[in-house]
Amino acid sequence: MEKCSHHGESQECASCNLASGHTETRSHQGKSLEEEDRAIHRTLRNIRHKLLVMSGKGGVGKTSVAVALALSLARRGFKVGLMDVDIHGPNVLRMLGLKEPFDVQHAQFDLPPDLYHNLKIISIEALMRNREIAVIWRGPLKHQLIRQFLSEVQWGELDYLVIDAPPGTGDEPMSVAQTIPDAKAIIVTTPQEISLADVRKSINF
Numbered sequence: 177m178e179k180c181s182h183h184g185e186s187q188e189c190a191s192c193n194l195a196s197g198h199t200e201t202r203s204h205q206g207k208s209l210e211e212e213d214r215a216i217h218r219t220l221r222n223i224r225h226k227l228l229v230m231s232g233k234g235g236v237g238k239t240s241v242a243v244a245l246a247l248s249l250a251r252r253g254f255k256v257g258l259m260d261v262d263i264h265g266p267n268v269l270r271m272l273g274l275k276e277p278f279d280v281q282h283a284q285f286d287l288p289p290d291l292y293h294n295l296k297i298i299s300i301e302a303l304m305r306n307r308e309i310a311v312i313w314r315g316p317l318k319h320q321l322i323r324q325f326l327s328e329v330q331w332g333e334l335d336y337l338v339i340d341a342p343p344g345t346g347d348e349p350m351s352v353a354q355t356i357p358d359a360k361a362i363i364v365t366t367p368q369e370i371s372l373a374d375v376r377k378s379i380n381f
């Protein structure tokens with residue numbers, strides 16, 4: 177199995193594959209944390225509403241809500257970004273029937289013309305050469321990936337950034353909350369009491 181020379185991961189490292197066609201991402205080429213912070217700040221300044229779609233449980237319809245919300249906002253003429261940070265089960269591309277991005281840096285996919293100008297999408301899935309590789313990462317790496325999604329992708333001006341989070345209150349929602357302090361949460365649940373109990377944890381989070 178390939179070993180990532182930057183992170184020492186015993187598997188293909190998507191952090192290093194983010195800027196496709198480059199062997200190293202800019203941050204690995206010496207972009208300091210402060211520079212990255214400034215890049216994230218610049219990105220966030222140009223985004224009016226940041227919506228984090230989360231839930232206590234998996235399989236309750238989070239990705240469906242995130243995708244439907246992003247599509248309907250884009251169709252209404254809003255400029256929308258859709259960011260898939262469910263690193264362990266990225267489904268956004270599959271749900272939209274999209275394959276490879278033609279431009280990772282600008283988060284552009286082959287989309288129907290009426291959505292083309294309004295919708296930008298980034299997903300870890302687009303960065304993994306093999307969709308079937310299960311991603312087993314430590315928290316700090318996931319945090320770094322989310323920072324790179326915000327610092328390296330050219331989102332431009334957006335009305336909405338919709339973020340599809342993995343279930344629960346783990347590393348990714350925490351990283352998003354730290355990196356995007358003004359994000360609003362949309363919490364998805366099914367009506368069962370078990371699911372509602374987990375959702376209360378998400379609301380407290």
Ligand SMILES: Nc1ncnc2c1ncn2[C@@H]1O[C@H](COP(=O)(O)OP(=O)(O)O)[C@@H](O)[C@H]1O
Nearest residue numbers: 231233234235236237238239240241267343364
């Ligand atoms: N409102 C709904 N009614 C019925 N099935 C749904 C609904 N929303 C989503 N699903 C189905 O439930 C499954 C899980 O949905 P998904 O959006 O992937 O959930 P999550 O992202 O929370 O894991 C999918 O097969 C999806 O098609």
Ligand SMILES: [Mg+2]
Nearest residue numbers: 238239262267
């Ligand atoms: Mg999902």
